[in-house]
Amino acid sequence: MKALDLQPRGLLREHARSHRESDALEDCAVPVGAGVPAKRPAQATELPLADHLADLAVEALIDEADLSPKPGLVDRRGNGAHHDMTLALMHASALALWPCLRNMAEAAQAIGTLGQPLRATLGQLGREGEAAMLAATGGVNTHRGAIWALGLLVASKALDTQADTNTLAARAGRIALFDDPAMTTQDSHGLQVRRRYGTGGAREQAQQGFPAVIGHGLPQLQRSRAAGASEPHARLDALLAIMAVLNDTCVLWRSGPTGLAAVQHGARSVLSEGGSATLAGRRQLRRLDQQLLQLNASPGGAADLLAACLFLDKAGSL
Numbered sequence: 661m662k663a664l665d666l667q668p669r670g671l672l673r674e675h676a677r678s679h680r681e682s683d684a685l686e687d688c689a690v691p692v693g694a695g696v697p698a699k700r701p702a703q704a705t706e707l708p709l710a711d712h713l714a715d716l717a718v719e720a721l722i723d724e725a726d727l728s729p730k731p732g733l734v735d736r737r738g739n740g741a742h743h744d745m746t747l748a749l750m751h752a753s754a755l756a757l758w759p760c761l762r763n764m765a766e767a768a769q770a771i772g773t774l775g776q777p778l779r780a781t782l783g784q785l786g787r788e789g790e791a792a793m794l795a796a797t798g799g800v801n802t803h804r805g806a807i808w809a810l811g812l813l814v815a816s817k818a819l820d821t822q823a824d825t826n827t828l829a830a831r832a833g834r835i836a837l838f839d840d841p842a843m844t845t846q847d848s849h850g851l852q853v854r855r856r857y858g859t860g861g862a863r864e865q866a867q868q869g870f871p872a873v874i875g876h877g878l879p880q881l882q883r884s885r886a887a888g889a890s891e892p893h894a895r896l897d898a899l900l901a902i903m904a905v906l907n908d909t910c911v912l913w914r915s916g917p918t919g920l921a922a923v924q925h926g927a928r929s930v931l932s933e934g935g936s937a938t939l940a941g942r943r944q945l946r947r948l949d950q951q952l953l954q955l956n957a958s959p960g961g962a963a964d965l966l967a968a969c970l971f972l973d974k975a976g977s978l
């Protein structure tokens with residue numbers, strides 16, 4: 661294993677600049693969308709592919725964390741329904757995952773084909789990434805689902821840089837279908853939820869080629885942009901489209917089927933009012949946020965998939 665390099669580069673330096681002038685929708689002094697271009701400059705050509713993909717993935721995580729106002733989630737306004745997470749912790753976690761994501765892309769390039777050896781290597785690197793996340797956050801699970809989704813997608817892109825978004829997601833799904841012989845049978849929240857309610861979670865979402873992202877998040881992102889929404893509004897709409905359909909085990913763990921129904925129904929209501937860019941949509945969004953705080957519900961799985969959506973949006977057109 662190569663020594664870990666803790667220095668994110670390239671686009672992330674640019675992010676640090678644009679982030680300061682970025683996108684708290686609650687902040688009336690800042691015009692919505694100011695400083696958040698739909699497309700950032702293309703890859704700095706001197707960067708190795710694995711570094712560039714890790715940059716894009718970490719940037720997607722930071723953009724997801726910063727996006728505001730997200731119902732029930734940590735954002736620039738506060739901690740949402742969480743008592744052990746802050747925005748600073750989300751940023752620290754995202755940055756700590758850069759070496760893991762770079763190593764996953766490098767491994768995919770080195771192995772070169774889909775198969776069990778690649779799955780086993782990604783599993784090992786994923787566990788190292790989880791350890792780095794827990795070390796950076798003092799033991800809080802900020803991004804377990806994101807390591808899983810982005811790890812598979814980064815590896816998929818590293819295997820074929822020409823692939824479009826649908827192909828990337830489908831190939832990531834095929835990697836997820838291979839067994840990881842070293843996977844521990846720890847009784848995760850996701851597995852407990854599956855036993856209790858019979859719903860699939862992060863594993864199945866990946867194995868099916870990320871249908872919540874490909875069929876809902878990305879099309880909504882594009883529809884909202886095409887309708888003239890600012891980039892933050894389009895991203896919020898993409899999150900809501902994912903929330904509306906996802907069996908999010910984070911929601912089910914914290915608030916059961918009542919919480920999941922509130923998340924899905926509330927997200928649909930915002931979208932059917934025209935989305936977060938409309939006054940009526942924003943009223944529904946505020947109502948949904950208050951309801952999720954009361955229910956202790958947090959759509960953490962949907963947040964991870966929004967990061968996957970933002971990654972695909974950029975990586976699909978490299």
Ligand SMILES: CC(C)(COP(=O)(O)OP(=O)(O)OC[C@H]1O[C@@H](n2cnc3c(N)ncnc32)[C@H](O[C@H]2O[C@H](COP(=O)(O)OP(=O)(O)OP(=O)(O)O)[C@@H](O)[C@H]2O)[C@@H]1O)[C@@H](O)C(=O)NCCC(=O)NCCS
Pocket residue numbers: 782783784785786787801802803804805806807808809811812840843848849850851860861862863865906907908909910913914958960961962964965
């Ligand atoms: C295969 C794994 C994904 C493990 O999956 P499993 O379901 O067994 O494990 P969990 O750790 O419970 O869940 C994984 C996280 O995935 C997110 N998620 C939930 N539902 C979905 C969904 N339908 N689709 C996609 N993603 C989903 C979710 O992440 C977010 O929730 C986190 C907080 O959750 P949690 O800790 O349960 O709850 P708290 O709110 O903190 O509750 P309290 O403790 O306060 O009560 C939040 O941080 C988001 O990240 C799920 O948590 C995979 O992880 C795995 O096998 N890993 C091993 C190594 C490996 O192979 N790595 C991959 C290499 S590519």
Ligand SMILES: Nc1ncnc2[nH]cnc12
Pocket residue numbers: 724725732733734735740742745750802803806958959960961963964
């Ligand atoms: N913004 C966020 N808030 C809470 N949990 C999350 N998991 C991933 N992103 C999150």
